[in-house]
Amino acid sequence: MENFIVSARKYRPATFASVVGQSHITTTLKNAILNDHLAQAFLFCGPRGVGKTTCARILAKTINCHHITSEGEACGECESCVAFQNNASFNIHELDAASNNSVEDIRNLVEQVRYPPQNGKYKIYIIDEVHMLSNAAFNAFLKTLEEPPRYAIFILATTEKHKIIPTILSRCQIYDFNRIQISDIANHLASIAEKEGIKAEPQALHLIAQKADGGLRDALSMFDLIVTFSADNTITYQKTIENLHILDYDYYFRITDCLWQNDLSQTLLIFDEILKKGFDGHLFVIGLAEHWRNLLVSKDTQTIVLLQTADEIKKRYAEQAKNLPLSWLISAMNVLQQVDIQYKNSKNPKLLVEIALMKIAYLQKAIELSQIVQNQNFADDKKKVPTP
Structure with a gap:
């Protein structure tokens, strides 16, 4: 042998x-x-x-x-x-x-x-x-x-x-020496997969490249691990997230849709499902904030180049970003930022995250109410101004 x-x-x-x-x-x-x-x-x-x-x-x-x-x-x-x-x-x-x-x-x-x-x-x-x-x-x-x-x-x-x-x-x-770009690592892994006769999904290779954090050696080690895990010489997105214990993109897309639609019950059920799969609540908060950052840069054709993911995922980000106002995304990210700061000192971190999700679920209504109040105050101030 x-x-x-x-x-x-x-x-x-x-x-x-x-x-x-x-x-x-x-x-x-x-x-x-x-x-x-x-x-x-x-x-x-x-x-x-x-x-x-x-x-x-x-x-x-x-x-x-x-x-x-x-x-x-x-x-x-x-x-x-x-x-x-x-x-x-x-x-x-x-x-x-x-x-x-x-x-x-x-x-x-x-x-x-x-x-x-x-x-x-x-x-x-x-x-x-x-x-x-x-x-x-x-x-x-x-x-x-x-x-x-x-x-x-x-x-x-x-x-x-x-x-x-x-x-x-x-x-x-x-x-x-610089950290190596995600696209460079993914392209290098694709060329190795071709030489080795391994079928690899682009999404899976981008995920490995992201997880490697700029280190090509780490990316190659993960690549070998997933090839060994996959007995049929194929690297799929599903096998990659299972082996590297990464939370699927789909959860972030689903929970964002639920929050925007004020569906609090489904939001809390998805979060509970994530915890039951063994994922850390703090990592979920960081991942969701990064997901919203990606939606933010997807709203502008000039900043979409900052999105380092596979082309299929880019299209999905662009589609979801169309439905979400800029004000909602920024406000939601601010709420998560506070959770990130408070998480380690919290005695009940699960409740901390759930309260944050409750706030975000009704965030749009709060923004609309605030705008109504501002408009009303502006109208009242205008009436008080004496006419010449």
Whole structure:
């Protein structure tokens, strides 16, 4: 039986062009290589799973390639590239600072830097989770980082830049990695599904991308989990919400319709059904507020681009948004905002949410009554003004 390889490893980018959602980083690195403007130290910062270590490895492979392409990519065929791909390169060294964070570990690294590369132009040192180094280790590293031999390049990677001492930051060229856009993650998952012969619904892939919160590695892990859960090599929206324990969009659409129609009984029954399925009331409040925010941006053709969902769901948002006044949506969101603030301190959070739903169910009547009172007051004030 062939060993299973997780998608995050199997489809790990091997070139700058295949890196997802970090074009501002890859373009700069390729230009630095082509123009021979390589710094002696790089610092890659950003959330987990966005490609920091991957870009560090691609950069290390490319600058030692014997036949760099005109686009600034490694050829993948020369002796150096083959050695890197086989994990047999003597010029590229990786250090995990989480488990090698002492002064002694850094001294050993500094000692290695003294020896030039036997084959190739550069010796590259990739230090992952560099923020885990102790202050003494950072200080021991300072001089070498500032004035390394001409053949030595350091690539540091971290998820917590604020924990790195300023003297280290000042000696590095800093690259900030972004969270990857939902659409980019969904498109990447769709391409992997096609390569693997997996049938995947676009709604399901968008849901995985949203849940991943900008991290491609997390998205690929969830993708593998749902493929394993689905014995027939299909990823459906229903299987995705079951496996990831996500509340179905349909509940938010239904409860919004009930609230707008003043159907309080059905609203409370739907909320009770949600709780019985094991969903947290606070997450429901946050999800409903986000649903109304999506309805708000769906009311204008200029802001609908802010809605990052599948096309079918976008149409449904646009249809429901037509029936709901802007004033009602904003007022309802304000009510939920107060519930969000008070939820953790409430001794009866279910009742807190139910009272909020009761308020929202009769919100339109309150808005109409307020407008009648305002109009009446305006008319009375007008009568009091003496005529010349």
